[in-house]
Amino acid sequence: MSRVATLVLAGAGLLTSGSMTAPRFTTDNQMIVPEGYREWMFVGANYGMGYSDPSPGQVTAKPGTFHNIYIQREAYKAYARTGKFPDKTMLVMEVVEPATKESINKQGMFQGRYVGIEVAVKDEKRFDGKWAYFKFFDSEGKLVPQAKAFPKEACWDCHNKNGAVDNVFVQFYPVLRAARSH
Amino acid sequence: MSRVATLVLAGAGLLTSGSMTAPRFTTDNQMIVPEGYREWMFVGANYGMGYSDPSPGQVTAKPGTFHNIYIQREAYKAYARTGKFPDKTMLVMEVVEPATKESINKQGMFQGRYVGIEVAVKDEKRFDGKWAYFKFFDSEGKLVPQAKAFPKEACWDCHNKNGAVDNVFVQFYPVLRAARSH
Numbered sequence: 001m002s003r004v005a006t007l008v009l010a011g012a013g014l015l016t017s018g019s020m021t022a023p024r025f026t027t028d029n030q031m032i033v034p035e036g037y038r039e040w041m042f043v044g045a046n047y048g049m050g051y052s053d054p055s056p057g058q059v060t061a062k063p064g065t066f067h068n069i070y071i072q073r074e075a076y077k078a079y080a081r082t083g084k085f086p087d088k089t090m091l092v093m094e095v096v097e098p099a100t101k102e103s104i105n106k107q108g109m110f111q112g113r114y115v116g117i118e119v120a121v122k123d124e125k126r127f128d129g130k131w132a133y134f135k136f137f138d139s140e141g142k143l144v145p146q147a148k149a150f151p152k153e154a155c156w157d158c159h160n161k162n163g164a165v166d167n168v169f170v171q172f173y174p175v176l177r178a179a180r181s182h
Numbered sequence: 183m184s185r186v187a188t189l190v191l192a193g194a195g196l197l198t199s200g201s202m203t204a205p206r207f208t209t210d211n212q213m214i215v216p217e218g219y220r221e222w223m224f225v226g227a228n229y230g231m232g233y234s235d236p237s238p239g240q241v242t243a244k245p246g247t248f249h250n251i252y253i254q255r256e257a258y259k260a261y262a263r264t265g266k267f268p269d270k271t272m273l274v275m276e277v278v279e280p281a282t283k284e285s286i287n288k289q290g291m292f293q294g295r296y297v298g299i300e301v302a303v304k305d306e307k308r309f310d311g312k313w314a315y316f317k318f319f320d321s322e323g324k325l326v327p328q329a330k331a332f333p334k335e336a337c338w339d340c341h342n343k344n345g346a347v348d349n350v351f352v353q354f355y356p357v358l359r360a361a362r363s364h
Binding site: 041044045047048050051054066070073098105108109112162169172178 | 223224231234235252294340344356
């Protein structure tokens with residue numbers, strides 16, 4: 001291999017490993033909404049999921065929404081290789097309204113309007129308990145450009161107790177399960 | 183910027199643009215099952231979708247399954263930039279069984295067992311009509327390592343008539359809609 005080719009290949013490797021998008025924060029510790037996450041690694045979707053009992057006769061959460069979950073590609077690769085989520089891992093959950101009976105669709109649901117995202121962040125130095133949780137849309141579905149972490153009892157406690165691996169609900173994400181044979 | 187840095191950056195770009203996974207075929211024109219598609223670009227999911235009227239009282243297709251749809255990252259970027267799907271584009275639809283009431287889940291559905299994939303392929307020289315459609319699992323959900331294209335009336339006709347862009351159901355995939363403001 002020529003010297004130029006060696007340089008090029010090494011360079012590509014460095015660029016890749018150095019490019020994991022890190023979470024960004026304001027000086028008062030609010031998280032800034034991440035961008036470009038739809039180009040990250042998709043790990044699973046779900047519909048109408050809830051952790052409390054439904055009302056009698058109710059099958060899905062109201063209103064039932066899709067969630068698409070993404071993780072940085074580098075964090076995915078580290079997890080697939082080691083079983084551990086590296087520091088600065090982000091899991092983005094995008095909420096999407098269901099749609100039906102448009103075009104030729106006559107049954108079931110496809111993904112309609114985007115509502116907004118919630119994000120889990122691992123930052124070992126910044127957060128007591130390593131992980132924190134943020135929501136970037138308000139009750140009207142309007143984008144919130146920066147957000148304070150939820151109090152621990154709102155998200156962290158349940159993720160810590162019930163997440164299969166390191167606060168992450170690996171058990172609900174088929175791509176992560178397949179990566180480590182969970 | 184130093185000469186070395188310039189070389190490195192140019193090399194990284196070349197490597198990226200040259201790496202689009204191409205469809206592979208046997209000598210008798212069967213398609214070989216693609217690999218690595220879970221690391222491609224995710225463009226949308228759906229649940230229980232069907233194009234025919236449901237039976238009375240039935241809301242979703244039976245059995246209701248999730249579909250996750252992926253496209254090569256390079257094909258996505260070309261589409262986002264130009265509105266056209268390049269030759270050798272593949273759209274992989276992965277079928278996933280729903281699961282519920284495991285772990286702390288009490289309502290709605292997450293994605294359980296993988297069933298298999300169906301694939302749409304654009305190959306302008308190989309296929310009359312540019313696109314062809316393949317299924318890589320049998321009626322028992324067993325992997326089929328290579329497959330013949332479906333006859334035109336089984337998939338192509340409907341995709342050609344109803345796909346919003348070039349045989350592709352862009353209207354059902356939020357990431358593709360968002361990329362071109364559909």
